[in-house]
Amino acid sequence: MIAERPLLFRTGAAFAALVLLVVALGVGAAVGETAIPLDIVAKTVANRLWQAGHAIEPIDEGIIWNYRLSRAVVAACCGSALALCGVILQSLLRNALADPYILGISAGASTGAVSVAILGIGAGALTLPAGAFLGALVAFGLVSALAVRAGRGTGAIILAGIAGSQLFNALTSFIVTKAASAEQARGIMFWLLGNLSGVRWPDVWLALPVAILGLLVCLWHARALDAFTFGTESAASLGIPVRRVYIVLIAISALMTATMVSIVGSIGFVGLVIPHAARMVVGVRHGLLLPASALIGAIFMIAADVLSRVIIPGQVLPIGVITALFGAPAFALILSQRRSAL
Amino acid sequence: MTLSANGLFWSAGGTTILSDVSLDVRPGEFLGIIGPNGSGKTSLMALIAGIRRPQRGDVLLGGKPLQAHGRREIAQRIAFVEQQAETTERITARQAVELGRTPHLGALTPWSKADDAIVDRALEEVDMAHFADRLWHTLSGGERQRLHIARALAQQSPILLLDEPTNHLDIGHQIGLLQLVREQDLTVVAALHDLNHAAMFCDRIAVMQGGRIVALGTPAKVLEPQRLHDVFGVTVDVERDGAGGCFIRYRRPDPRPPRLKLVAGEGN
Secondary structure (H helix, E strand, O other), rough: OOOOHHHHHHHHHHHHHHHHHHHHHHHHHHHHOOOHHHHHHHHHHHHHOOOOOOOOOOOHHHHHHHHHHHHHHHHHHHHHHHHHHHHHHHHHHOOOOOOOOOHHHHHHHHHHHHOOOOOOOOOOOOOOOHHHHHHHHHHHHHHHHHHHHHHHHHHHHHHHHHHHHHHHHHHHHHHHHHHOHHHHHHHHHHHHHOOOOOHHHHHHHHHHHHHHHHHHHHHHHHHHHHHHHHOOOOOOOOOHHHHHHHHHHHHHHHHHHHHHHHHHHHOOOHHHHHHHHHHHHHHOHHHHHHHHHHHHHHHHHHHHHHHHOOOOOOOOHHHHHHHHHHHHHHHHHHHHHHHOOO | OOEEEEEEEEOOOOOEEEEEEEEEEOOOOEEHHHHHHHHOOOHHHHHOOOOOOOOOEEEOOOEHHHOOOHHHHHHEEEEEOOOOOOOOOOOEHHHHHHHHHHHHHHOOOOOHHHHHHHHHHHHHHHHHHOOOOOOOOOOOHHHHHHHHHHHHHHOOOOEEEOOOOOOOOHHHHHHHHHHHHHHHOOEEEEEOOOOHHHHOOEEEEEEEOEEEEEEEOOOHHHOOOHHHHHOOOEEEEEEEEOOOEEEEEEEOOOOOOOOOOOOOOOOO
């Protein structure tokens, strides 16, 4: 079987994945309104990390280091975290349509972040990401309570999620319209569609640890997630402490969603489409599916960010627009290929 | 490893499903549980498998309450095949059986050749080795059921709980599967529908009615025409073969019964 190849194979695959990721980051930093050759990107990184002292244009170095590279790293973290959330939610809820965006978790996180940023809830004690985390948890709690009342069927959680996202999006709009200044409102609306423009290094130090922690927690639970294949009762009879696994994994996906939403806004389709794409490549076993989804998600988001910067010269599109433009048709394709899955 | 239930009580939505059920499973025996639909067989199986916790009473595994064991520890001792567990994942037959090794593998334990060998053997036991690479959704109900049994065998737990394991199987596979389970060196508790299968394969039979065990003993002792009439509402002849075996022959009801007897619908 694929997931249990010898150590050598797994080390090789992990190394190849890392190389791919580094190349994607490099390309992400090189492409832009002014294209900068890859070797300049490499030299910039060498200068900044190891004081290599390569002679390059300070402007190029500044653009790459201060703007593009931080942005590419955050895009990668965001893509892999959202893809991991999608895998977790689809497996735990046994629903091919589950993802943080559709289940309203992203919308809840947005409401939480906006409440802190505009209404000042928490009186300064709550940071924006913490507000987003609370919002994400409240949204998930509400949506699952509604789904349980509606009868637990496969469709129930999705319908509840739609109701939840509508509610939280409305709340967000309400707060923004009522309390924000026109300037603030414009910025927030742009952010809500998903936007990496304001991203700098401090954002990396928030996104990167959360993405890595999320990946490690997910990998630790890879076998447990496999055991959910035939449902929760079957998982329990295979020795999985179902409630604990649920709590840990829902909490980590709320944390990942909230962190990414608080930095780049809510971005749809990544959590939904990437896991399906990864399943087509590596199969359903989580030992391989989780790292593959994280990698594909990271590369997809870097690419989406590059596109959002170059597709209309002189203008930046919200990245959520790009992910939806590519994600929606991709999802339609996947749906038509696995009709039985719903 | 002993398994016993003491005074189990279970209700759902205000309806009592099990009341005061006590049962000692003897090591190495094949214990059948029979009873009409809604008599509480499935709930009893879920409670003694530790999937649900009884509202009163307790289940003892090796003399210790089930809750005192870790979830994984229970799974290493009790394998449970529920009714009709399904998936929409594109999983292969072999991967479904591999899940049975879960309780023996930690988060960091690598999959080993020994695990592969156990899975191979389990697939062969249920006559599914030739379908190992087939995808789950391409298999028939009977083939899926045999894979569930194979998964439980791969779990290598000394106690095997089966909830109506022969549903969906043709008669050849029904008897083949019960014989296979019987031949294993396992303690087996199986909820069964077919009274003749219960008579053929069980060491003891527990009869359930209205959430209680109303009879418990060897097939020859338990399968009495009067009792089967009271519990299932059927008229039968029981033939005995002199060696302790017995066979049930069902009699067709009278063409126009004086009063139509309604049997409670599905509820398990």
